[in-house]
Amino acid sequence: MNNKTIKNKTNIKALNGGYAMAEALRQIHPDVMAVYPITPQTTIIETYAKMKADGLVTTEIIQTESEHSAMSATIGACSAGARAVTASSSQGLLHMAETLPVVSGLGLPIVMCVSSRALSAPLNIHGEHGDVMAIRDFGWVQIFSEQAQDAYDNTIIALRLAEMAGVPVMPIMDGFHTSHTTERVEVLEDEIVASFVGERQAENALTDQENPVTIGTLALQNTYFDFKIDQEKNMQKTKTLYKKICAEYGKISGRKHGLFEAYKMKDAENVIVMMGATAGTVKDTVDALRAEGKKVGLLKINLFRPFPYREVGAELSHAKNIAVLDRAMAFGSFPPLFQDILTSMQSAGSKKHDIASYIYGIGGRDTMQAHIEKVFKDLEDGEISNKIKYLQ
Amino acid sequence: MKLNKNTFEIIFFARGGQGAKTASELIAHAAVREGKFVKAFPFFGPERSGAPTKMFLRVSDKEIRTQEPVTDPDVVVVLDETVMDSQDVAKNLDQHEVLIVNSTNDKETIRKRVPHFEGSIHAVDGNGISADIIGKPNPNMVLIGHLIKISEIVSLESAAEIFREVFTEKIGKDLTEKNIKAMEAGYDSL
Numbered sequence: 141m142n143n144k145t146i147k148n149k150t151n152i153k154a155l156n157g158g159y160a161m162a163e164a165l166r167q168i169h170p171d172v173m174a175v176y177p178i179t180p181q182t183t184i185i186e187t188y189a190k191m192k193a194d195g196l197v198t199t200e201i202i203q204t205e206s207e208h209s210a211m212s213a214t215i216g217a218c219s220a221g222a223r224a225v226t227a228s229s230s231q232g233l234l235h236m237a238e239t240l241p242v243v244s245g246l247g248l249p250i251v252m253c254v255s256s257r258a259l260s261a262p263l264n265i266h267g268e269h270g271d272v273m274a275i276r277d278f279g280w281v282q283i284f285s286e287q288a289q290d291a292y293d294n295t296i297i298a299l300r301l302a303e304m305a306g307v308p309v310m311p312i313m314d315g316f317h318t319s320h321t322t323e324r325v326e327v328l329e330d331e332i333v334a335s336f337v338g339e340r341q342a343e344n345a346l347t348d349q350e351n352p353v354t355i356g357t358l359a360l361q362n363t364y365f366d367f368k369i370d371q372e373k374n375m376q377k378t379k380t381l382y383k384k385i386c387a388e389y390g391k392i393s394g395r396k397h398g399l400f401e402a403y404k405m406k407d408a409e410n411v412i413v414m415m416g417a418t419a420g421t422v423k424d425t426v427d428a429l430r431a432e433g434k435k436v437g438l439l440k441i442n443l444f445r446p447f448p449y450r451e452v453g454a455e456l457s458h459a460k461n462i463a464v465l466d467r468a469m470a471f472g473s474f475p476p477l478f479q480d481i482l483t484s485m486q487s488a489g490s491k492k493h494d495i496a497s498y499i500y501g502i503g504g505r506d507t508m509q510a511h512i513e514k515v516f517k518d519l520e521d522g523e524i525s526n527k528i529k530y531l532q
Numbered sequence: 533m534k535l536n537k538n539t540f541e542i543i544f545f546a547r548g549g550q551g552a553k554t555a556s557e558l559i560a561h562a563a564v565r566e567g568k569f570v571k572a573f574p575f576f577g578p579e580r581s582g583a584p585t586k587m588f589l590r591v592s593d594k595e596i597r598t599q600e601p602v603t604d605p606d607v608v609v610v611l612d613e614t615v616m617d618s619q620d621v622a623k624n625l626d627q628h629e630v631l632i633v634n635s636t637n638d639k640e641t642i643r644k645r646v647p648h649f650e651g652s653i654h655a656v657d658g659n660g661i662s663a664d665i666i667g668k669p670n671p672n673m674v675l676i677g678h679l680i681k682i683s684e685i686v687s688l689e690s691a692a693e694i695f696r697e698v699f700t701e702k703i704g705k706d707l708t709e710k711n712i713k714a715m716e717a718g719y720d721s722l
Contacts (some may be wrong), residue, residue: 152564152567153564154557154560154561154563154564154565154570154572287597314599316573317573317599320573320574321571321572321573321599322557322560322561322570322571322572322573323569323570323571323572323596324564324568324569324570417599418599420596420597420598420599421597421598421599421600423597424597424598506600506601507599507600508600508603509598509600
């Protein structure tokens, strides 16, 4: 009954992923957004700048001279007690890399919207996960999105999670495939989002002069290690909080989010595990193969950091053969998601599985249903090698 | 054979700056207004004015999940005839499907450039019609008017409504109404 009333208030719009994230940010209404607005930036900040110019938000937009400075300014604003956000992509995200562990080490609740893209050289700024994989273990929560709707929802979930858990959060969408595709998006009422995210109650704000604190202190051999272990403990706690926030968000939106989406997994024998936009193409392929009587399924990971090893391992334990599809290269190594799935099977105490590694969509290469059918065929035929296969 | 029979798929061929993106997104917005699902996205190549571009549009009554580019369209719209020099715009268009070309040439002349295509060809003088109505050769509105007529993916009214909402402030009331007139003229040009 309650849900129905809320749903009636929902606005349905045609938005691309970049606009959808900007729309969520408008409703969150941060105090500060520091940005470096030059390619490879995202459509998020140009859309947000227009919203500011149109008088829809009072956010202070700071244009900096580099992405490194953009994150540094965001750190300053957030430490001062402001709700501060930014957005980045590709080379720009890596230019920020030096500042990213500062954010997580300080426990600053910064949200950075990322349109995930390829890295130079050779020059390419098309969709893949190479940029966000390079910084995956820097203490930022990473949430992947499939469609523009997820990009919108995840931005709101990210803000709430960041401020509740005291961790930085990165809602991620696939560059171009999600960021530049115009789709149907259900946008919540402004007041509903405002009440869901509330006001930031900053602990230890630098502007609180009655309670002065030191931020970014020196920690030597006798304490640094302990700080880092505490940071990891806090990171692990965000998993439960994330689930709780997703459940609460489900009540106001009617949409289900969580650690992962198990698509037709119940009796699935051959399973693909992956993240992001291309999951849509896999779902269509799963349906087509199911119509032929094949027991196939998809496990789409949403929360990538902290990785839900135990839960993923349990979900996959009944599968016969598993293919893990990564959208990032990992030179001299197996790709990141594949390695996390191996660890998941181990931590679930699961018996030996045949797990294959595939890499797809590098530098914006199209991934077609035919590619996905081939992966399922490999699994069905038991053609699982210990070498990485490329879906070219 | 179509992979998604429930989904209507369109490719726009144009050159950068001709408004293919505006055209496809206008239809996407109108379709969403009518309660449908859409995916409208460009061919992700380098963007520069004058370079050949492609826009893909999917419209369906059901959720659209695939992220593939459109490879087997139901309708193809060509905003600039010269892109036919370098690309087979009628690829995978079958005899029941439609090719709309912005051209002053007649159907038979156009057909000679896509000899394998057995479906119907619609030649619409988008540049001429828009020059008469808008005062500038902007073929996109005329061509989408025609596309709406033959495909019925959205109503002319909802496309006009969206155009007014988006463009009145940007280009003024006079130019907005002229663009809508150009779309209506494209709709009537059979």
